[in-house]
Amino acid sequence: MKKVAVIGGGPAGMTAAIFAARSNCRVTLFEKQKKLGSKIYVTGNGTCNITNLNCSSGHYNSADTTFPGIVLNEFSLKDTISFFESIGLTLAEKRDGRMYPASFQAVSVADVLEEELNRLNVDVRLHRRVDSVFYNKNGIKLVTAGKEEDTFDSVIVSAGGPASPDLGGSGRGADLALKLSHKVLPYFPSILPINIIEKQLHRLEGIKWDCALSVFVNGIFFKKSEGELLFAKFGISGPAAIDISRYVNDAVLKKSDVNIFIDFFPGIDHKLLLNKIRISSAGGKRTVEQTLNSILKKRIPRYFLNEIQIEPEKIFSEISSEDVERLVSRLKNEKITPGEPRDYKDAATAAGGVDVRFINPHTMESTLKKNIYFAGEMIDVDGDCGGYNLQFCWSSGAIAGRSQKG
Ligand SMILES: Cc1cc2nc3c(=O)[nH]c(=O)nc-3n(C[C@H](O)[C@H](O)[C@H](O)COP(=O)(O)OP(=O)(O)OC[C@H]3O[C@@H](n4cnc5c(N)ncnc54)[C@H](O)[C@@H]3O)c2cc1C
Structure with missing residues (x-):
């Protein structure tokens, strides 16, 4: 035998x-x-x-x-x-x-x-x-x-x-x-959370939000994922992040220039989002933060308003249309940078x-x-x-x- x-x-x-x-x-x-x-x-x-x-x-x-x-x-x-x-x-x-x-x-x-x-x-x-x-x-x-x-x-x-x-x-x-x-x-390491360099994003720790993520390597579109994103104290986790982690880690380890773009509203385009925001402002009477709190989980508006330096307490009708455009662009296309891959202990494969x-x-x-x-x-x-x-x-x-x- x-x-x-x-x-x-x-x-x-x-x-x-x-x-x-x-x-x-x-x-x-x-x-x-x-x-x-x-x-x-x-x-x-x-x-x-x-x-x-x-x-x-x-x-x-x-x-x-x-x-x-x-x-x-x-x-x-x-x-x-x-x-x-x-x-x-x-x-x-x-x-x-x-x-x-x-x-x-x-x-x-x-x-x-x-x-x-x-x-x-x-x-x-x-x-x-x-x-x-x-x-x-x-x-x-x-x-x-x-x-x-x-x-x-x-x-x-x-x-x-x-x-x-x-x-x-x-x-x-x-x-x-x-x-x-x-x-x-x-x-x-593959199939694991991703470290993100931008420390201000870490303040969103604990929030889950359905997003689309697009990976760009050396300026060229490489991979997309869509689903729940979980913000963590080191970066991003949840199915949407885990699905792209293999490609991100590979590119980071090859010392390529890697960026991830987060779309916080994957179901709707720029124009529709703009309209949604305007409706939430109740004819411009609410503050910018109150407006955004109607369409995003709390803490996410503060993050964006900090990033584009708009006072949260400002009345919506008082902000310029350029600022509103900037806000919508960031919500549709927030650019973040992955850091070194996380440890094997966090990796499924x-x-x-x-x-x-x-x-x-x-x-x-x-x-x-x-x-x-x-x-x-x-x-x-x-x-x-x-x-x-x-x-x-x-x-x-x-x-x-x-x-x-x-
Ligand atoms: C948390 C987690 C969740 C996962 N979920 C899924 C899922 O739902 N679906 C999916 O498809 N995949 C999933 N995976 C991935 C999947 O578990 C692995 O791909 C799979 O276990 C690999 O199987 P393997 O037999 O090749 O290796 P392993 O499962 O790693 O087994 C190898 C074995 O070899 C033994 N060994 C190593 N060296 C020696 C040696 N020299 N002498 C004797 N023994 C040795 C090790 O102790 C180990 O038991 C998950 C992984 C993790 C960690």
Whole structure:
């Protein structure tokens, strides 16, 4: 019987181990933590956004843009739904194509995966950190931090990336890949809040407001998001900010000139907003602040009035039409500057990773080292927020596992 080792018991590694065991291999799963799938429990705020009905390669980034599409074709969304049904988990859509376990509890996902690993007699070794992987005359030898040694015919490396270190995130997988002669594109934090340089914006801390955000890199439009924005003491958070964070961080780290423009009224154009403001001024009788307080959450008007230096107590009819124009322009197009990316502890995922140009997307086998396979987030593929990252774990894990065929 073919002996297969899986390094890392996250979603990708658990799936890989299941598919390898289903392919009649003797599988050993090494996990450095005390339990399997630590990140699964916190995904989707404890509900686990397993995948997305809109899954397509357009929702992924990689140095080779064709790679994610091939992987998703090899093991598709439909295959994923069937896989989970085969182990007793039905999925349900909540909104925007986002799929969750029908229980809306992440623990249900971790449970069915563990049950299947047990049923297939996968040898799960917890608290075992694999520190080295090298070829010997009998196959591929793994050595753990506790100096345990074992030799396998094939090894699947699915050790994740550095995001969320409290949940096992680390660069150890990348170290193993480097030692196996693979190139690793620098990791950086993705899907997280964004630091904003302008300190005056930090005064809006705690306010939630539906906005549209546009990212400009070196003066050229790059990416847009729309949804709830949460102002924080360091900058911006909430879905609208998190959705663009990957692109912002990438550009900031490349030392590009990056700006974000906030539209506080994405549903209406400049002219309509002007009209809305005039109506709120009650024929110009109210103060500017009173006027704006009718259409914005309190504290937001003060921020803008400070910025454009209009006295909040001034009667609306007494301010010049140029000032009103300036105010509307800022509300539609407030320019802010992102700072350095926030720490990995705030990040759901890491972008970058093992260079896909040396991985066969049909099998997930290394094209440099025979019988070495990769799966999951440690590879240079990162997806949008919305279940796309877990989908890549299920797909790449399943492909790596079933390619073992004992
Ligand atoms: C708060 C949060 C919410 C998220 N929500 C979602 C969501 O709703 N939908 C979605 O699609 N994605 C979500 N994600 C992202 C998703 O969880 C990750 O993309 C996914 O867990 C990556 O899986 P993985 O198996 O590749 O790596 P990991 O889950 O990181 O697992 C890798 C495992 O390998 C182990 N390991 C590392 N090195 C070694 C070694 N040398 N020896 C042995 N073991 C090792 C680690 O301890 C870890 O358990 C979220 C992430 C976070 C942090």
